[in-house]
Amino acid sequence: MRLKHAQFYGRFDTRCDVAGFSLARLTAQIPAHQVAPHEHQDGHFIVVLAGRYRSSARGVDSLMGPGDVLWNPPGTHHQDRFAGDGGRFLALSLGAQQAAALALQDGGARRLEAAAQRMAQDLARQPFALDLGGLLLLEERCRQLCALSPVRPPPADRAARDTHEPVWLRRCMEQLVDECEQPLRLAELAAQAGVHPVSLSRAFRRHYGIAPGQLQRRALLNRAARRLLDGQPVADVAAQLGFADQSHFTRLFRAEYRCTPAAWAAGFKTF
Template sequence: MRLKHMQFYGHFDARCDVAGFSIARMVALNPAHQVEPHEHEDGHFIVVLSGLYRSSARGVDTLLEPGGVLWNPPGTRHVDTFAGTGGRFLALSVKADLAQALGLADGGARRLLGATRQAALALAAQPLTSDLGGLLDAEETCQHLCLLTRGGPERGEALWQPGAERGEPLWLRRCMEQLLEECEQPLQLAALARTAGVHPVSMSRAFRRHYGISPGQLQRRAQLNRAAQRLKEGRPIAEVAASLGFADQSHFTRLFRAEYRCTPAAWREGFKTF
């Protein structure tokens, strides 16, 4: 599903448009099971105002609390949901041609930190007005946010983006994607390295250098993400834990809480419909 300009899953509280940017405060009303995989024709920033927000976009694999900020370039495929209902967020859409001109069309989805995040929070704090003074202030803040976002990774103000660092070997990308796809299988690092034609130690170093985590950590995140999807479908917790190879339910619960900031039971309850 491809969403047009300023189409989001939610209800508009307020909105203004200025110089290629559209800003809206929104309330997420759709239950998670009604949110389909989709992409937007425009790029957009999301600032979480309330609730716990999660996006499936590769590169943003963290539960975002209020004050969390992310950027999705045009065409980013994802499913984004709030745990429970009533989450609120600010959406800043940047038209695709403007995103291209500002150098924001490439690089993948990413969570924003540091000065970039502060600029987004400053925008979220501004009133959405239609008077000229308010629009000029909003435009200036939007331009500043985009400038910081373009320079974010080099300044250390954003988390790792897949493929963002130059020189990512094709064999490494294939290994990463294989780990994600086959995350339910026991990790066979030596076999994976042999298929890629490199030494296991070299593979581990390449994972940390390009992705910031070890192959085992990547696989564990993928397992927990798959567990979250199955819990969303209403499957029993014990069954989900066993199917993904966790030692026991308590071990699974501990790891799930560390990743999602809530227990598996609370997560599943948040997706129930009545």
């Protein structure tokens, strides 16, 4: 079984996407014997928040507890489950392209060492704020965790090419997140940055792992998800955020969150 982007066994308590990273806090509700062997199209970190957690991934077949952190590269075949009730975890997902750029593609599944583990624990404590400042702080913490976690440092030329984020690109990303309720005007955004629209799109994919439109849509759906958790009706959220109608909103939400807005508001369970 191959799970899609940000799809895990458990109930989502909250989720947030920023600049190609997807963070989620989940509660394990699936009995251990019902968790099938599987793999993820994304690479992901697992931070154990509560309970006793075990993964069958090669090299990490050991029992883990609160505070322990595991990295699974994209495509890692494993069967992970919590022993007993009360399991909770943070999942940080990033696509295969981004994992490769950050030197996290190779080396297999592994438990993190002390410095990276402390950074992951700090990230798990951060509130999933949806204002721009909060999102940028989360992104910074995600990048710091990735920087501490490679198996081996990338070659100097590749590191310079892949990790140096241009100032103009950062400004574009911030503008898309901050103004996510406005229509995407790629040509206008590129003109303000002084680059060609194709160059802008390529830079987004290289540094964030997604296209500008995908990032903007995720930021918009993040706002929708938070408003739903705050108790606002689905129809009101769809209208406030400029979706064509409720069915259009539901289609986009289901494609990104793997559930309907109503199911999310009620406490979505992936399986």
